[in-house]
Amino acid sequence: MLLIQNIRLTRILRNTWKVDLIMIASCTVAYFVRAYLIAHHFEIPSIIPTVLGTAIAFFIGFNNNQAYDRWWEARKVWGALVNDSRSYTRALLNYVDGEDECVRRMIYRHIAFLYALKASLRGTVDEIYIKYLTEDDLKEIENHKNTHNAILNIQSRDLQKLSKANAIDGFRFMEINEMLVRFSDSMGMSERIKNTIFPTTYSYLTKVFIWLFVVTFTLVISQSAGVASIFLGWLIGFVFVSTQINGMSLIDPFESNSAGVPLNQITRTIEINLLQMLGDEEIPDPVKPINDEYVL
Template sequence: MLLIQNIRLSRILRNTWHVDLIMIASCTAAYFVREYLIAHHFSIPSIIPTVLGTAIAFFIGFNNNQAYDRWWEARKIWGALVNDSRSFARALINYVDEDDESVKRMIYRHVAFLYALKANLRNTVDEIYTKYLSEADLKEIKKHNNAHNAILNIQSRDLQKLSKANAIDGFRFIEINEMLTRFSDSMGMSERIKNTIFPTTYTYLTKVFIWLFVVTFTLVISQDAGPAAIFLGWLIGFVFVSTQINGMSLVNPFENNSAGVPLNQITRTIEINLLQMLEEDEIPEPVKPINDEYVL
């Protein structure tokens, strides 16, 4: 997630340079085609790039709105996980009577759940969650394809054991169990965003329309601007391309990049909060921003 208010032009160019080269080549080709072929036969009506520009504006606006909705929903889901995690730990610490070892084990296991979920969403191999699990838990989790769901199942079983041992009463059992249900809901909503592909036709058509617009705009303006039409065609195309790429960077909010939801920071924050609530001695350091620009 970006932290700075002003984006450097160099960062934008790093993200668009390959498209810029294609646009410059297209504008150059369009200029020479118009200069040596089309100019001797007919002129290109200016209505063509006008109509294309309007269509592009609609497509980019729709794509960016939908992309931001996905990103914001993902951020709200993990914001809810932060709140529910603190409430879960607080309830276990203060509601469970005379069974501190079970409380510690369940809170540790919840930290493992968060790290396992984060690794799944980012398609990475992150074994950090294993240090918060017992050998018995690890042995059981290996039988499942979905590690974070298996952890929730173990949590539910241990909660039932606490209830049978009269370590918590019925009302507190229901309250804590509802938190486990909310964890499952957040897990499912995160997986839904990750596994739902943004319609490729929208992004494909937007790219095609931008290319057609750049070419026709260069053809039209070269009638008056001459060779400067190459630069002007690229400049106008750059505005559309950078806007479109900026929106598409939010389509997959769990990707491990500067525009994604900062899962590393959020997970570490929860880990620190829960360990401090347990009064642990070894507390990890918060995740630091990279180059003071973004946090992962």
Template sequence: MLIVQNIRLSRVLIDTWKVDLIMIISCTAAYFVREYLIAHHFQISAIIPTVLGTAIAFFIGFNNNQAYDRWWEARKIWGAIVNDSRSLARNLINFVEDQETANRMVCRHISFIYALKANLRSTVDEIYTKYLTEFDKQDVERHSNKHNAILNIQAMELQRLYKENKIDGFKFMEINEMLVKLTDSMGGCERIKNTIFPTTYSYLTKVFIWLFVVTFTLVISQDMGYWSIFMGWLIGFVFVSTQINGMRLVNPFDNKSSGLPLNHICRTIEINLLQMLREEDIPEPIKPINNEYIL
């Protein structure tokens, strides 16, 4: 996630240089086609790029709004996970008489957080095993959905505490409600990850942008000559960079500067819960990269 107010132009150019190069080639080709083929036969009406530009504005606006909605919903879900994690740890530490079991369940929850993060980012991250017992590791490894398996172990542990009268019915319901909320948040994250953004919208937007760049260059070359190549690229750059940067939010869990800072969020939860357990070996917070973004 970007943490700076101003984005360097170099970063935008790094993200779009390939498309910029193709646009310059397209604008150059359009100029020569108009100069040596079309100019002697007819003029191209300015209404064509005008209509295309209007259509592109609608498509880019819709795409970016939907992409940001996905990103913001994912951020709200992880904000809820942070709050529910603290509440779960507080309830376990203060409600459960068996402190050894309570501490084990809090550590197991840290494992759940890291397992969920690894799944959302489709990475092989074994850090979650650090907070599991050997028995838990063997049980979790049998499941493809490891974070769900960890929650299941938490529920079984909670049920055992209730049967052994180490917590009463009210406290059992309070802690179980936290597990239910975490399950809902987990499902929300999986829904966002597994729901593909409609490809027709992004595809048509790209097609319209290229048609606009070519027709715009053809029209203005009638008055600007070879300078139309630069102007065609410049106007196209505005549309392309806006579309690319908006679509970067479509997958909020990707491990990149525009994605959610899951490393930072997970480490924050880990630090908070370990401090609640009065542990001394506390990891350092995740630091920003180049003081520009945080993962």
């Protein structure tokens, strides 16, 4: 997630330079085609790039709105995980009587759940969660493809044991169990966002329309601007391309990039909060911004 208010032009150019080269080449070809092949035969009506520009604006607007909706939904899900994790830990620490070791184990296991979920969403091999699990837990979850779901199953079983041992009453059991249900809901919503592919036709057609617009705009403007139409065509295309790429960077909110949801920072924040509530002395440092520009 970006932290700065102003984005450097170099960052934008790093994301668009390949498309910029293609647009400059297309504009150059369009200029020479118009100057040497069709200039003496007919004029291209300006209505063509006008209509294409309008269509592109609709497509880019739709794409960016949908991309931001996905990103914001993902951010709300993980914001809820922060709040629910604190409430869950507070409930275990204050509502359970005489089972301190089991409570500590369940809180550690919850931290493992968050790290396992984060690794799954980002498609990375991140085994930080292992240090928060017991040997028995590790043996049980190794047979499960969905590690974080297996951890939740163990949590429910331990909560049931606390209830049978009369360490918590029925009302508090239901309250803590409801939190486990919310963790499962947040897990499912995150997986839905991750596994639902944004329709490729929208982004593909937008790219095609931008290319057609750049070419036709250059053909039209070259009638009055001459060779400068190459630069003007690229400039107008750059506006559309950079706007479209900016929106598409939010399509996969869990990706490990500067525009994604900062899962590393959120998970570490929860870990720090929970360990401090337990009174542990070894507290990890918060995640630091990269180049004071963004956090992952």
